[in-house]
Amino acid sequence: MSSLEKMKIQGIRSYSHSEPSIIEFQKPLTLIVGPNGAGKTSVIECLNYMATGDMPPGSKGNLFVHDPKIAGEMEVRGQIKLKFRDVTGNPIVVTRTLVSEQKGKMVRTRTMEGNIMREVHGERQSLSSKCADINREMISFLGVSKAVLDNVIFCHQEESNWPLSEGKVLKQKFDDIFAATRYIKALDAIRKFRQEQTQTVKEYAIELNHLKANKEKAEQISDELTQTQGKVSATKDKVRELNEKLKPVEVKLTDLQSIASDVVRLERKLESLSTERRQLSKVETDLEDKIINLFNGPVEELHKIFADFQQKVVEKENSLRRDEGKLQRLGQDQQSLSAEANQLHVEGGRLQQEAHRHKVNVSDRDKAIVDLANVHNFRGFEKGPFSSDSVVQFLEEMRRKYKNVIDDTKKKRGIFEETLNTLQKKIDDMKKTQAQCEETIRLKNNFMRENLQKLRQIGQELSRVDASANRLKSLESELQKAEKALGDAQEGGSLGMLAREIDELQSEKRKIDNELRQLREEQQAMHMQSKTQAEWDMKTKEKRTKENAIQQIMDLHEDDLKTTLGTRGTSESLHTRLVEHLRVKEKELKETRNKLQNLKQELSSKQTRKRMIAEDLKGKENRVQERRRQITEACGENDYNTTKELIKNNIDSLQDERGIIGSLEKIYSKYVSKLESSEVHRSGCPLCHRTFNSNNEIADLVSELKNKIHTLPDRREANEGSLKKEQKRYDHILQLAPAKEMLESLEKHEIPEVRSKLDAITSEEQSIKDDITELEDLLSITESEEQSARKMEPDIRMLAKHKGELRELDRSISLLQSKIHGVARGRTMQSVSSEIIEKQDKSDSLNTSIDRKRTQLSRLQQQLNELETDVHELKSQKVFKLVIAKALYGTGELETTR
Numbered sequence: 001m002s003s004l005e006k007m008k009i010q011g012i013r014s015y016s017h018s019e020p021s022i023i024e025f026q027k028p029l030t031l032i033v034g035p036n037g038a039g040k041t042s043v044i045e046c047l048n049y050m051a052t053g054d055m056p057p058g059s060k061g062n063l064f065v066h067d068p069k070i071a072g073e074m075e076v077r078g079q080i081k082l083k084f085r086d087v088t089g090n091p092i093v094v095t096r097t098l099v100s101e102q103k104g105k106m107v108r109t110r111t112m113e114g115n116i117m118r119e120v121h122g123e124r125q126s127l128s129s130k131c132a133d134i135n136r137e138m139i140s141f142l143g144v145s146k147a148v149l150d151n152v153i154f155c156h157q158e159e160s161n162w163p164l165s166e167g168k169v170l171k172q173k174f175d176d177i178f179a180a181t182r183y184i185k186a187l188d189a190i191r192k193f194r195q196e197q198t199q200t201v202k203e204y205a206i207e208l209n210h211l212k213a214n215k216e217k218a219e220q221i222s223d224e225l226t227q228t229q230g231k232v233s234a235t236k237d238k239v240r241e242l243n244e245k246l247k248p249v250e251v252k253l254t255d256l257q258s259i260a261s262d263v264v265r266l267e268r269k270l271e272s273l274s275t276e277r278r279q280l281s282k283v284e285t286d287l288e289d290k291i292i293n294l295f296n297g298p299v300e301e302l303h304k305i306f307a308d309f310q311q312k313v314v315e316k317e318n319s320l321r322r323d324e325g326k327l328q329r330l331g332q333d334q335q336s337l338s339a340e341a342n343q344l345h346v347e348g349g350r351l352q353q354e355a356h357r358h359k360v361n362v363s364d365r366d367k368a369i370v371d372l373a374n375v376h377n378f379r380g381f382e383k384g385p386f387s388s389d390s391v392v393q394f395l396e397e398m399r400r401k402y403k404n405v406i407d408d409t410k411k412k413r414g415i416f417e418e419t420l421n422t423l424q425k426k427i428d429d430m431k432k433t434q435a436q437c438e439e440t441i442r443l444k445n446n447f448m449r450e451n452l453q454k455l456r457q458i459g460q461e462l463s464r465v466d467a468s469a470n471r472l473k474s475l476e477s478e479l480q481k482a483e484k485a486l487g488d489a490q491e492g493g494s495l496g497m498l499a500r501e502i503d504e505l506q507s508e509k510r511k512i513d514n515e516l517r518q519l520r521e522e523q524q525a526m527h528m529q530s531k532t533q534a535e536w537d538m539k540t541k542e543k544r545t546k547e548n549a550i551q552q553i554m555d556l557h558e559d560d561l562k563t564t565l566g567t568r569g570t571s572e573s574l575h576t577r578l579v580e581h582l583r584v585k586e587k588e589l590k591e592t593r594n595k596l597q598n599l600k601q602e603l604s605s606k607q608t609r610k611r612m613i614a615e616d617l618k619g620k621e622n623r624v625q626e627r628r629r630q631i632t633e634a635c636g637e638n639d640y641n642t643t644k645e646l647i648k649n650n651i652d653s654l655q656d657e658r659g660i661i662g663s664l665e666k667i668y669s670k671y672v673s674k675l676e677s678s679e680v681h682r683s684g685c686p687l688c689h690r691t692f693n694s695n696n697e698i699a700d701l702v703s704e705l706k707n708k709i710h711t712l713p714d715r716r717e718a719n720e721g722s723l724k725k726e727q728k729r730y731d732h733i734l735q736l737a738p739a740k741e742m743l744e745s746l747e748k749h750e751i752p753e754v755r756s757k758l759d760a761i762t763s764e765e766q767s768i769k770d771d772i773t774e775l776e777d778l779l780s781i782t783e784s785e786e787q788s789a790r791k792m793e794p795d796i797r798m799l800a801k802h803k804g805e806l807r808e809l810d811r812s813i814s815l816l817q818s819k820i821h822g823v824a825r826g827r828t829m830q831s832v833s834s835e836i837i838e839k840q841d842k843s844d845s846l847n848t849s850i851d852r853k854r855t856q857l858s859r860l861q862q863q864l865n866e867l868e869t870d871v872h873e874l875k876s877q878k879v880f881k882l883v884i885a886k887a888l889y890g891t892g893e894l895e896t897t898r
Contacts (some may be wrong), residue, residue, distance in 0.1 A: 011078035048154035065100035087143035575800035
């Protein structure tokens with residue numbers, strides 16, 4: 001069963017494109033919880049995209065990748081890396097990459113090459129999207145159909161209500177989920193196949209009736225053939241007997257045929273010579289008609305004239321060639337001179353333009369000189385044009401003017417700086433006086449406020465003194481309360497506690513002050529060794545920077561290093577191992593490319609050879625068809641040998657018949673002469689030796705023989721025509737004998753051999769193609785690994801450089817540490833300063849606490865004093881009130897007495 005383990009998201013939706021986010025899936029269930037916009041749906045979309053390759057609905061590809069406008073970049077790379085285990089439990093890492101580019105107002109998103117990394121039996125296998133369909137491979141690895149992934153497992157929240165869809169849509173969804181579509185297609189295919197087979201059975205039934213009729217007819221023909229063969233055997237026996245009888249006649253006919261052949265040959269030769277003679281005569285006549293001046297001299301003189309004429313023709317041809325060569329050279333000279341003239345014209349035009357520009361520049365220069373001379377009051381430059389000396393003089397005047405302006409500016413600047421310094425001093429004095437006056441005013445105001453407060457208090461006291469006698473009772477109660485509060489405050493012991501706390505704080509402050517003094521001594525020692533300490537601080541900071549850079553590189557390429565080199569640590573030999581890995585991969589790539597090139601060359605050779613063999617086979621098949629057509633035209637439906645034998649037999653029969661006809665004419669004439677002789681009555685029939693009863697029998701026989709003799713010329717002519725026709729056919733058949741031999745050779749030997757060669761080379765071609773495909777796959781994987789390693793190589797080289805620099809920094813820091821005396825090891829000016837600030841803050845805090853405690857103590861003492869004062873005041877007021885009361889009482893008594 002397949003299971004998800006981990007997923008890394010970078011540059012997708014709202015996830016950052018600079019820092020990857022990693023989610024690790026728990027077993028058996030992972031809950032993704034978060035507020036709206038936290039990226040929960042994005043995780044499901046990423047899983048769906050990794051499993052099926054489908055973008056989220058409504059994203060159109062552009063909204064799925066982090067927006068380049070928000071990132072502030074022209075190009076944002078989004079990458080998802082999913083680690084899971086397939087149905088067999090093997091770990092698999094799948095990487096898909098998208099790139100979103102900002103072009104004007106449009107955002108274009110394109111898919112980069114994906115990669116699948118598997119580990120089977122401890123061996124890593126890499127598969128690129130160039131070599132396979134990652135979507136199909138993912139469905140195979142997960143063991144779940146695409147419909148289940150889309151509609152059930154990774155169903156998007158916008159499409160999660162599909163179970164409430166219409167019936168047709170719902171049926172289509174369930175068909176996709178349960179893969180019912182292929183079964184429906186299979187049933188349709190079975191139904192269609194059944195209909196086709198039923199129709200085929202009907203056609204075969206109709207054809208079977210025809211085949212039965214043909215079978216019956218073939219059996220009938222076979223019977224007729226057997227009967228005919230019996231008749232042919234009987235006829236052959238009869239013909240054999242006749243051939244035995246005609247052998248002497250054939251010998252004579254052979255001699256006559258040789259003589260006839262010689263006669264025909266001589267007649268043909270005579271005819272050809274006559275034709276040649278007529279043609280030569282015609283040529284001679286034509287030549288005589290064309291000759292205007294007929295030469296009447298001997299042939300030798302004509303040959304001499306012809307030789308002289310040829311000599312003149314040769315001389316004229318040589319002269320013509322010389323003149324043509326001279327004309328060609330003159331033409332070349334003319335072309336070169338024309339080109340030179342054109343170049344001179346161009347150069348002249350350019351020089352004219354430069355002269356015009358120079359003239360304009362001189363005019364502008366003179367105008368500028370006049371303007372500057374008017375501005376600076378230079379004499380002698382009121383009007384142009386100016387000579388070179390005048391221009392040089394003007395430049396000298398301008399240099400002097402520039403120098404004077406610079407000197408004046410420097411003098412004025414010095415004066416301004418002195419004035420500014422004087423004014424600044426006055427301003428500082430005024431600020432100091434202002435501050436003193438403000439402080440005096442503040443003190444006077446405070447003194448006035450205190451006096452006013454005292455005046456108010458005195459007025460209040462006076463008003464209280466003037467109060468009625470009833471105040472005495474309240475004073476007594478207040479006095480009791482004040483005495484009680486004073487007693488409580490004195491018995492509370494707060495003063496002693498505050499005093500002890502103040503002593504403890506002062507003791508701690510003395511300790512902090514001692515530490516602060518030691519730190520300042522250490523800082524002073526560091527100041528004395530400030531250069532060494534500064535260098536040590538700089539080296540330490542640089543060391544931390546190098547360590548951070550090393551850690552960043554390792555974090556960036558951790559997975560790639562594990563995949564490529566099988567390691568994650570910061571091994572010292574990483575760069576060496578990576579270089580060795582690259583060298584091995586380059587060697588493998590070179591060997592693979594060489595093998596691939598050799599295989600392609602071999603494939604091209606095989607294809608060329610196959611094409612030649614195919615063309616040879618096609619030519620031989622065409623020759624077979626042509627020879628078969630010729631033989632078919634000559635033989636019809638019969639076999640070549642059968643036709644040849646039949647024609648030969650026909651010729652033999654016709655020749656026999658011709659011999660018989662010639663013999664019959666002689667025999668019949670001889671018989672007629674014998675029958676017409678007078679001895680026929682005595683000797684009887686010359687053939688059967690029977691005697692005739694009457695002359696009428698003899699006359700009838702003679703008449704019959706003469707009639708037969710009269711029909712013999714027609715028979716001979718018909719026989720000659722048939723014989724010529726058959727002989728012509730036989731000659732044509734004999735001419736086709738090489739074609740027949742070639743046909744048999746082609747069909748039995750050459751074409752099978754060529755086809756065997758074609759099959760063999762086709763098999764070799766397919767084998768080479770398979771090897772090429774395998775090598776291309778291997779080349780693609782190796783190139784991917786090599787590119788991945790080559791991308792890492794600069795960073796790993798920098799990593800090795802950082803490690804070397806880090807070792808040098810460690811040695812330098814150790815050396816500098818040994819040079820620093822009076823300073824604890826590993827302490828920097830910054831750390832000491834920080835501790836001083838910390839201790840100073842703590843000392844200030846203790847001072848604040850001590851001051852606060854002292855203030856509290858002072859406040860308590862003041863409260864006690866105030867309470868004592870209040871008691872005394874109340875007592876005095878009470879006494880005063882008593883005195884007043886007594887006085888009032890005495891006054892009352894006096895008034896009463898009076």
